[in-house]
Amino acid sequence: MIFEYAPAPESRSVVGLRQTYDLFIDGEFVPAQGGEYVTSLNPADEEELAQVAVAGAADVDRAVAAARRAQETVWGRMSGAERGKYLFRIARIIQERSRELAVLETLDNGKPIKETRDVDVPLVAAHFFYYAGWADKLAHAGFGPNPRPLGVAAQVIPWNFPLLMLAWKIAPALATGNTVVLKPAETTPLTALVFAQICQEAELPPGVVNILTGAGETGRALVEHPGTDKVAFTGSTEVGRQIARSVAGTDKRLTLELGGKGANIVYDDAAIDQAVEGVVTGIFFNQGHVCCAGSRLLIQESIAEEFLPRLKARVAKLRLGDPLDKNTDIGAINSAAQLERIRELTDTADEEGVERWSPARDLPESGYWFAPTVLTGVSQAHRVAREEIFGPVLSVLTFRTPEEAVTKANNTPYGLSAGVWTEKGSRMLxxxxxxxxxxxxxxxxxxxxxxxxxxxxxxxxxxxxxGRHGLEAYLG
Amino acid sequence: MAERRENKKKDKGEAKAPTKDGAKAPTQVDAEVPARLAVKKTYKLYLGGAFPRSESGRSYPVTSADGTHLANASLASRKDARDSVATARKAFGGWSGRTAYNRGQILYRIAEVMEGRHAQFAEQLVAAQGITRAKADRYVRAAVDRWVYYAGWTDKFAQVIGGANPVAGPYYNHSAPEPTGVVVVFAPQGAPLLGLTSVLAPVIATGNTAVVVSSQTAPLPAIELAEVLATSDVPGGVVNVLTGNVGELGPHLTAHADVDALDLAGTGDRAVEFERAAATTLTRVLRPGPEADGGEQAWLDTDPGTSRLTPFLETKTVWHPVGV
Incomplete structure (x- = not known):
């Protein structure tokens, strides 16, 4: 049965975009000293959304100095209870402005509105609400009777969950008494800049949160700045290695959340319909721009013949298109560069003799799009089984025994996520x-x-x- | 450091060295024909539960604090380092799969066996460090107690560090610590027994396996400790001990892709170079702390808590839906 859907776009009117956005330093929006701007596009139609300032070394200096001053004079001295109240306030404003943030995130990132509305933004508010409550309970967190903040945290985040990654970085840092200088991704800076407005609205003391926009050079200047005590990075493993190298020999603490090539193991006794749903969610959620995506399906050989047609039938029903449409399952690829990377890596599958399948459908003419793709006949040696594609591409491998499943799942330099589908509890554990x-x-x-x-x-x-574990990275 | 190739019989040289307990040959007997020649130990590496020489055939002289020749230690090579990583990797599944209770009993057994060899360890510390016997006794006692301390941690850290996560949805969700894997432990240079014990015990208590690079100038206590491990039901390969040159072994071990974590306590001014090498495969690094260069007395804290456990643990979070 085919359902026809009428377009159901979410209104853009809730978002008031400015033409240009400046840096957020010491509580104020200020132009970058170099005077340079980059354009942030809507990846769904390649329309320009806004001009965003590019921070240079001098701006990084200013932001780090502001963060240091705020940490030493205000934020580090404030009682945990008061710090917590600021964070509760921020959480509440995020809830109040949630639709605006969701629409803006969808415009800037290209992900479906149903994800930004139902997943990203609610989790952002929840994250601030959760860490707000920790601020006056740190002595009970298991890190000693009097845990101290580290000081100033340099934080660099990716474009796949822009505001959610900001929340993961800023909420625990602030709860523990640190101040931050955060750089959002070059292609998705806008919700971070609205977050800066929310900090103003919450009357957060100037300098506690500083947002520097820009590209890789800005990020490098920030993580290599000698004036910070902590570096937190989410992004590619390659950049993670560079950062780990640059932090060696300093007193800075470092946390890294990098790439993945997650295995999703489906045993022969799995509930098939649920497993199909889970495998689809695992790889096609957020267009596969997820470091913990289940990008390798490991299916037990005895049910592969039954499972794969059902998987493809489900994928064929995914709705790809306007990210603002409430019925859309798969939105746009975030950037031309990422689309190129996905194409390049997926093309190696053709060269290596892997069978490639996508549902027959036309992609929108403007914007960056990649059809959901299932690759079968994949072996562990194929590039599509080893390298992170970071797109809507599922590689299917098979196994015969649980030992083989585990060996294949672990046969990767990564180790971020994995899935298990079985109705048998002991086998799951x-x-x-x-x-x-x-x-x-x-x-x-x-x-x-x-x-x-x-x-x-x-x-x-x-x-x-x-969780409680997330505090450790920001306490000395 | 002088290096020598092992291409001649060693017993000639050893016969001339003073005996460990300082006993002199009886004077009424001709000095060339001792009544009984002391049997001296050949110090070798500890690898996979066995005591092989370095595959390179090299050794180096170890002297006491006042310069007296004590013994020859094996000068481990790059190949020995690679072999030890492979051996530690092979042992990881079994050791990390043991029950925490079982690991606790084995660590306690190490303390028991070590206690029985107290005098030997103390004499060795006196010789290596030039310290008083009273001080040496204190350090040996502390080292034995350190094994008892971590024996007790094996089945407690998971509850202290892990826990249930109250997620906002119908899911069972819990986080538990797991051992990181193969850990290379650069033992503190000036703390050959208590310092070594203090860095090694927490690594294996949680189920990691270890490659130890012993103190370069005072490697004998490490091999002595290996003999204790070999007779304490510690499975072969869980601890592997290399004696030799940190500058020679370090670059290979720190850049080795199958090494999961490093304790850089004994690396001195090479720590930064090694941390940089570790970045290539995102190997976890515990930087040298203030106690690293402080000698045995810097390691007397009887309650280091989880500070040396958590750097070599990973947190695994498991989700499962709740429903009927």
Whole structure:
């Protein structure tokens, strides 16, 4: 049965875009000293959204100095209870302005409105609300009787969950008495700048949060700035290595949340319909721009023939198109550069003799789009089984025994996430115990919560974000 | 550091060295024909539960604090370092899979066996460090107690560090610590027994396996400790001990892709270079702390808590839906 859907776009009117956005330093929006701006596009139609300032070394100096002053004179001295109240206030304003933030995030990022509205923004508010409550309870967190803030945190975040990654970075840092200089991604800076307005609205003391926009050079200047005490980075493993190298020999603390090549193991006794849903969510949520995506399906050989047609039938029903449409499942790829990377890596599948399938459909003419893709006949040696594609591309491998499933799942330098689908509890726990990954979703996938620690093993980085564990990165 | 190739029989040289307990040959007997020649130990590496020489055949002289020759230690090579990582990796599954209770009993057993060899360890510390016997006794006692301390941690850290997460939805969700994997431990240079114990015990208590690079100038207590480990039901490969040159072994071990974490306590001014090398495969790094260069007395804190446990642990979070 085919349902026809009438367009149901969310209104853009809730967002009041400015033509240009400046840097947020010491509580004020100020132009970058270099006077340079970059354009932030809507990846769904390549329309210009706004001009955003590019911070240079002098701006980084100013922001770090402001953060230091705020940490030493105000934020570090304030009682935890008062710090917490600022964070509660921020959480409330985010809830109040949630639709505006969701629409803006969808415009700037290209992800479907149903995700920004129902996942990203509610989790952002929840994250601030959760860490707000920690601010006056740090002595009970298990890090000693009198845990101290580190000082100034340099934070660099990616474009896949712009505002959510900001919340993961800023909420625990502020709750523990640190101040921050945060750089959002070059292609998705806008919600971070609205967050800066929210800080003003919450009357957060100037300098506690500083937002510097720009590209890789700005990020490098920030993480290498000698005036900070802590570096927190979410992004590619390659940049993570560079940062780890640059932090060596300093007293800075470092946490890294990097790439992944998550395995989703489906055993022969799994509830098939649920597993199909979970596998689809695991890879096609957020266009596969998810470091913990279940990008490798490991299906037990005995049910592969039954499972794959049902998987493809489900994928064929995914609705790709206008991210602002409330019925859209798959939005736009975030940038031309990312689209190119996805194409390049997926094309290696053709060269290596992998079978490639996508549902027959036309992609929108403007904007950056990539059809959901299922690759079958993939072996562990294929590039699409080893390298992170960071797009809506699922590689399917098979296994015969649980031992083989675990071995194949762990056969990667990454270790961020994994999934297990089985109706047998003991088998689930046996498998979860052996998977070398920081987050195991069993009979579910891609679930997040502020109370739940998140982070990787091996080359997926170190440190945890979320929960009590997430405080450790910001306490000395 | 002088290096020598092991290409001649060693017993000649050893016969001339003074015996460990300082006993002199009886005077009424011709000095060339002792009544009984002391049997001296050949100090080798500890690898996979066995005591092989370095594959390179090299050794280096170890002297006491006043310069007296004590013994020859094996001068481990790059190949020995690689072999030890492979051995530690092989042992990881079994050791991390042991129950916490079982690991606790084995660590306690180490303390028991070590206590029985107290005098030997103390004499060795006196010789290596030039310290008084009373001080040496204190350090040995503290080292034994350190094993008891971490024996008790094996089945407690998971509850202290992990826990249930009250997520906003119908999910069972919990986080538990797991061992990081293969840890290379650069033992403190000036603290060959208590310092070594203090950095090694927490690594294996949680289920990691270890490659130890012993104190370069005072490696003998490390091999002595390896003999204790070998007779304490510690499975072969869980601890591997290399003696030799930190500058030679370090670059290979710190850049090794199958090493998961480093304790840089004994690396001195090479710590930054090694941390940089570790970045290539995002190997976890514990930087040298203030106690690293402080000698044995810097390691007397009887309650280091989880400070040396958590750097070599990963947190795993497991979700499962709740429903009927």
């Amino acid at each position: 046996w498998t979860a115990e052996r998977l070398r990954a920081g987050v195991i979703w069993s009979n579910t996938f891609n679930k997040f919560d502020p109370t739940s620690p998140f982070g990787g093993y091996k080359e997926s980085g170190y440190g945890r974000e979320g």
